[in-house]
Amino acid sequence: MRPAPGHRRSQTAAAWLFLAPALTAIGIFFAIPVLGALVLSFTDFDIYALADLGMVRFVGMENYLRILDTPLFWTALKNTFYFVLVGGPLSVAVSLGTALMLNSKLSRFKTLFRTIYFLPVVTSLVAVAVVWRYLYHPADGLLNHLLSWFGIGMIDWLGDPTYAMPAIILMAVWKNFGYNMLIFIAGLQNIPDDLYEAAHLDGAGWWRQFVDITLPMLAPTTVFVVMITVIGYFQLFAEPYVMTQGGPLYATTSVVLLMYEQGFRWWNMGHAAAIAFILFAIILIFTLAQIALQRRTGQ
Amino acid sequence: MNRSLLVCVIVVVALTATGCQHESADAKVVKFWGMGNEGEMVRTLIPEFERTHPGIRITVQQIPWTAAHEKLLTAFAGESTPDIAQLGNTWLPEFTTLGALEPLDERVRLSATIQREDYFDGVLRTNVIDSVLYGIPWYVDTRLLYYRRDLLQKAGFPEPPATWDEMLRLCETMKRQAASDGIRRYPMFLPTNEWVPAILLGMQAGGEFLVDRNTRANFSGPRFRRAMELLASFYRKDYSPIGQSLITNMYDSFSDGLITMYISGPWNIGEFTRRVPAHLSEAWMTAPVPSLDTVRPGISLPLGTSLVLFRQSKQKDAAWQFMEFLASREQSIAFYRITGNLPPRKSAWEDSSLRRNPHIQAFHKQLLRLEPLPQVPEWEQIVIKLQAYVEFVASNAMSVEEATRRLDRDVDRMLEKRRWLLEQGGTR
Numbered sequence: 001m002r003p004a005p006g007h008r009r010s011q012t013a014a015a016w017l018f019l020a021p022a023l024t025a026i027g028i029f030f031a032i033p034v035l036g037a038l039v040l041s042f043t044d045f046d047i048y049a050l051a052d053l054g055m056v057r058f059v060g061m062e063n064y065l066r067i068l069d070t071p072l073f074w075t076a077l078k079n080t081f082y083f084v085l086v087g088g089p090l091s092v093a094v095s096l097g098t099a100l101m102l103n104s105k106l107s108r109f110k111t112l113f114r115t116i117y118f119l120p121v122v123t124s125l126v127a128v129a130v131v132w133r134y135l136y137h138p139a140d141g142l143l144n145h146l147l148s149w150f151g152i153g154m155i156d157w158l159g160d161p162t163y164a165m166p167a168i169i170l171m172a173v174w175k176n177f178g179y180n181m182l183i184f185i186a187g188l189q190n191i192p193d194d195l196y197e198a199a200h201l202d203g204a205g206w207w208r209q210f211v212d213i214t215l216p217m218l219a220p221t222t223v224f225v226v227m228i229t230v231i232g233y234f235q236l237f238a239e240p241y242v243m244t245q246g247g248p249l250y251a252t253t254s255v256v257l258l259m260y261e262q263g264f265r266w267w268n269m270g271h272a273a274a275i276a277f278i279l280f281a282i283i284l285i286f287t288l289a290q291i292a293l294q295r296r297t298g299q
Numbered sequence: 300m301n302r303s304l305l306v307c308v309i310v311v312v313a314l315t316a317t318g319c320q321h322e323s324a325d326a327k328v329v330k331f332w333g334m335g336n337e338g339e340m341v342r343t344l345i346p347e348f349e350r351t352h353p354g355i356r357i358t359v360q361q362i363p364w365t366a367a368h369e370k371l372l373t374a375f376a377g378e379s380t381p382d383i384a385q386l387g388n389t390w391l392p393e394f395t396t397l398g399a400l401e402p403l404d405e406r407v408r409l410s411a412t413i414q415r416e417d418y419f420d421g422v423l424r425t426n427v428i429d430s431v432l433y434g435i436p437w438y439v440d441t442r443l444l445y446y447r448r449d450l451l452q453k454a455g456f457p458e459p460p461a462t463w464d465e466m467l468r469l470c471e472t473m474k475r476q477a478a479s480d481g482i483r484r485y486p487m488f489l490p491t492n493e494w495v496p497a498i499l500l501g502m503q504a505g506g507e508f509l510v511d512r513n514t515r516a517n518f519s520g521p522r523f524r525r526a527m528e529l530l531a532s533f534y535r536k537d538y539s540p541i542g543q544s545l546i547t548n549m550y551d552s553f554s555d556g557l558i559t560m561y562i563s564g565p566w567n568i569g570e571f572t573r574r575v576p577a578h579l580s581e582a583w584m585t586a587p588v589p590s591l592d593t594v595r596p597g598i599s600l601p602l603g604t605s606l607v608l609f610r611q612s613k614q615k616d617a618a619w620q621f622m623e624f625l626a627s628r629e630q631s632i633a634f635y636r637i638t639g640n641l642p643p644r645k646s647a648w649e650d651s652s653l654r655r656n657p658h659i660q661a662f663h664k665q666l667l668r669l670e671p672l673p674q675v676p677e678w679e680q681i682v683i684k685l686q687a688y689v690e691f692v693a694s695n696a697m698s699v700e701e702a703t704r705r706l707d708r709d710v711d712r713m714l715e716k717r718r719w720l721l722e723q724g725g726t727r
Contacts, residue, residue: 264372265369
């Protein structure tokens with residue numbers, strides 16, 4: 001029994017009507033600015049253009065070509081990949097680990113610990129950065145003090161180009177893992193208990209249960225968490241902006257930090273917009289690759 | 300009892316609120332943006348102005364220096380600039396390019412309180428762009444040498460070094476003495492996150508930073524390269540520490556003798572006075588910067604901030620009255636007393652409060668030998684880039700030759716638009 005064509009048309013019209021407010025908002029606050037930025041990335045909009053719009057030149061792909069020809073961009077890209085490829089897995093592993101611990105039947109004060117682990121997520125980053133700068137202080141910092149017990153000498157965490165990025169990663173992971181942890185806990189609670197009971201009766205140990213029940217059942221959650229984490233981590237900005245301003249020796253300059261400096265510090269808006277679209281392309285490729293990978297392993 | 304108290308409070312609040320409203324409806328409101336500490340301290344001068352100018356009310360917004368540049372540009376883009384602001388004088392070319400600032404020649408010509416001849420020439424010149432005056436110097440900032448008199452004496456130098464050759468000999472002697480005494484000492488502190496030492500030495504070496512009507516970089520030219528080599532030798536020979544982390548508190552390091560000389564600006568007089576322990580209060584002094592040529596003292600930079608009037612302001616006359624007030628001789632002395640910022644007016648230096656302070660006499664000498672910086676809107680961007688390369692050279696990650704070559708390439712790119720504009724014939 002199919003509805004009459006007229007009925008369907010009026011249904012479609014009603015659907016559009018209901019969607020209209022949301023679509024208008026998305027159009028005005030998302031689609032138009034994104035399109036504007038895309039156009040901007042083909043121009044040399046800069047401080048002179050701010051003074052007089054007649055000084056904008058349409059430069060085609062030149063912004064893009066010039067960015068790819070800038071060593072600093074490649075440094076920033078390398079730093080960003082470092083952060084994503086080391087920080088991302090670490091963050092997922094830590095959140096999964098804490099989620100498992102909090103979900104265990106043996107652990108106590110679950111609500112208390114869940115709150116404690118979640119606290120950094122909702123704390124202001126600037127406040128966190130001030131505290132972590134003290135922790136990282138080369139002479140008086142807590143971290144170096146602890147390391148000295150193991151005979152490890154003074155490390156200049158934020159001042160040495162070798163250690164600055166690891167320091168940023170450590171702080172970012174600590175700051176963010178609570179959020180993914182909550183998602184993992186929700187995922188873990190969705191796994192039926194009888195699976196574990198059956199496995200237990202069959203003599204499967206903790207590790208077997210983890211590998212053959214927890215991980216597969218958690219796969220959709222993990223894919224979601226990894227994707228969100230990777231997208232978020234590619235946009236690294238606030239941590240180096242507050243902690244190191246991209247230094248020392250550009251060791252913590254990320255792509256977004258570079259974009260911010262070009263755009264808002266020097267007002268090279270065309271250049272900055274082009275950086276944004278290059279980053280967009282990279283994130284898109286990574287996300288599509290993840291989806292493809294998930295499909296293949298899922299089948 | 301309680302209720303009647305509450306009613307009382309409400310009535311009083313309502314009365315004062317309407318009273319305020321009534322007053323502000325008549326008064327012209329002038330918006331002033333002040334940066335950092337000055338934005339805070341300028342408030343203490345305002346009651347006096349508002350008393351003598353009953354029709355004008357001043358509102359101050361304080362902006363941290365680190366965000367000031369972005370904030371002003373964004374305000375211009377959003378057409379929400381204040382009436383007046385304090386502007387770092389190296390930013391003036393940028394904001395005049397934007398057409399954001401009001402020319403002041405005519406107002407100064409008619410002014411009874413502002414006389415151009417009374418200003419230090421090198422400082423006033425930074426406010427003149429294409430022979431139009433766009434700012435009134437508010438306070439001056441130049442860089443010179445802070446040094447430990449006792450430790451220099453111990454090294455056999457009763458007078459601070461007048462030339463860079465002498466400076467290097469002094470550093471060598473101190474380093475040797477410290478080694479034989481078994482103490483860690485850096486004779487000089489040239490922070491690697493500052494562009495000032497490189498530009499200062501570059502100016503002294505006579506290196507034109509930009510050539511071809513300021514459209515091409517010239518950092519890889521022999522003169523600037525010489526300056527950079529000199530700067531690099533302080534790091535290579537371990538005369539100056541590299542990076543920030545060793546010197547966590549500069550004043551402590553200076554008091555401990557870990558460092559004995561430091562190039563800095565006038566704001567540090569107050570800081571040193573407060574932070575250096577009492578038994579060393581006689582041990583530190585200031586001196587003009589060493590020289591690379593035969594003239595003493597060496598060239599230094601005309602920095603500082605200016606008061607500017609924004610073109611979009613609707614209260615220009617009222618705002619100008621406040622600028623005149625702040626720029627007057629009396630108020631520049633008052634401002635010196637509360638902030639330690641040095642007055643840009645020669646006549647203000649005759650005041651006893653400035654004459655009494657032994658540490659600022661060297662600044663007076665230094666203010667008479669300043670050279671202007673290139674006036675291009677891209678300057679801030681250029682020096683920040685330079686600073687990054689200084690860090691690479693200091694940490695031995697790049698040779699001077701390579702750093703200056705790369706710097707030229709980067710700066711040439713920044714100036715591409717400027718070249719195009721000049722070709723078009725538009726030279727704003």
